[in-house]
Amino acid sequence: MSNKPIYVTRPFLPPLEEYTELLKGIWESGILTHGGKLLQRFESELCQKLNIQDIVVVGNGTIAIQMAIKALELKGEIITTPFTWVATVSAIKWEGCTPVFCDINPETLNIDSAKIESLITNKTVAIMPVHVFGNPCEVEAIHAIAQKHGLKVIYDAAHAIGSTFHEKSLLCYGDISTTSLHATKIINTAEGGACFTTNDELLKKLKRIRFFGHNDNKEIVEDGINGKLTEFQAALGVANMKYYDAVFEDRKRKCLLYKSLLSAHNHLIYQKHIHGEHNYSYFPVIFENEHQVLNVEKALNAQQIFPRRYFYPTVNTFSKIVEYMPTPIAEDISKRILCLPLSFSLQDEDMEEICKILGKAL
Ligand SMILES: Cc1ncc(COP(=O)(O)O)c(C=O)c1O
Known part of the structure; x- marks a missing residue:
């Protein structure tokens, strides 16, 4: 049995001695940040794992989105989903653009590509879908819409490391994809994120933006920011990479186990994975109504178990930061969804207990 409390997730940590071994190198070199050896090693191992050429690892997934908008020089309306973490939308706003919400x-649970075109105006500059819970969006349909209307596509792939479409990393789709390496993600650097693009010039530009807008000669050639990841974080990334496959396999096994433990409750609904392969990074359950969600949450909380209502409420309802646009499907699902605990340290007995409590509460 895991130690209580059990949260929706628990960050994966490598054996401490494997991390401290890497820290010795930092003490020897005296290099703590600025694209040091550990960052380079982490980027290269990540690329190898995802079968991509290069990647721009940055301080967090939010700044990765901001850098993507900056690199594409976007100013105007960006069509996105309300069924996401607030960071998708705050990054759009922080870069002076306006979020426009498309229903899911x-x-x-991803943006409904059939509803995007009706939201395009003469101010629309881009589409920013989110691969929600690592579930690949309809990348081909979205690409076709973007081509037709001359729009850029930035995928917020914060949840989607390890997900694929047509056997390629999901990061390969769109003009730029961004991801998060936050503590709760499949591969983590405590805080961290990344930008990826198949366009070499854009990739170089993202690297300059990450480093205050410097080129290789240390001249300032454009607007940049401090998007760097420290060597301490990169060391955690390197140490965690060794366990990438094990973590991935573990999540997959546990998602399947949850489904079998819950199989008697045939009114429960699960996210459909229609386009490509997802990464089992979350275990969301959709209930018949909000009342059931609240009952299940209360019963689990009473046993020191804390699932999360991801994503509740939807971002379009955050009246302090955005203008409300109705998205009835997202708003309805948001009230009825609960992500159950899922982490490497979660024990099978914990999952059995969670499913029993859930069943009783219904
Ligand atoms: C969909 C989505 N986008 C962006 C972010 C921001 O990532 P970060 O926390 O690394 O800044 C998150 C965070 O979890 C997220 O869930």
């Missing part, structure tokens, strides 16, 4: 597909 009730089965995949």
Whole structure:
């Protein structure tokens, strides 16, 4: 049995001695940040794992989105989903753009590509879908819409490291994809994120933006920011990379176990994975109504178990930061969804207990 409390997730940590071994190198070199050896090693191991050429690892997933908007020089409306973490939208706003909310597909929980075109105006500059819970969006349909209307596509792939479409990393789709390496993600650097693009010039530009807008000669050639990841964080990334496959396999096994433990409750609905392969990074359950969610949450909380209502409420309802636009499907699902605990340290007995409590509460 895991130690209580059990949270929706628990960060993966490598054996401490494997991390401290890497720290010795930092003490020897005296290099703490600025694209040091550990960052380079982490980037290269990540690329190898994802089968991509290069990647720009940065301080967090939010700044990765801001850098992507900056690199594409976007100013105007960006069509996105309300069923996301607030960071998707705050990054859009922080870069002086306006979020426009498109409703979601009730089965995949991703932006509904059939509803995007009706939201395009003469101010629209981009589409920013989110691969929600690592579930690949309809990348081909979204690409076609973007091509037709001359729009850029930035995928917020914060949840989607390890997900694929047509056997390629999901990061390969869109003009730029961004991801998060936050403590709760499949591969973590405590705080961290990354930008990826298949366009070499854009990739170089993202690297300059990450480092205050410097070129290789240390001249300032454009607007940049401090987007760097420290060597301490990169060391955690390197140490964690060794366990990437084990973590991935573990999540997959546990998601399947949850489904079998809950199989008697045939009114529960699960996210549909129609386009490509997802990464099992979350275990969301959709209930019949909010009352059931609240009952299940209360019963689990009473036993020191804390699932999360991801994503509740939807971002379009955050009246202090955005203008409300109705998205009835997202708003309905948001009230009925609960992500159950899922982490490497979660024990099978914990999952059995969670499912029993859930069943009783229904
Ligand atoms: C969909 C989504 N986008 C962006 C972010 C921001 O990532 P970070 O916390 O690394 O800044 C998150 C964070 O979890 C997220 O869930």
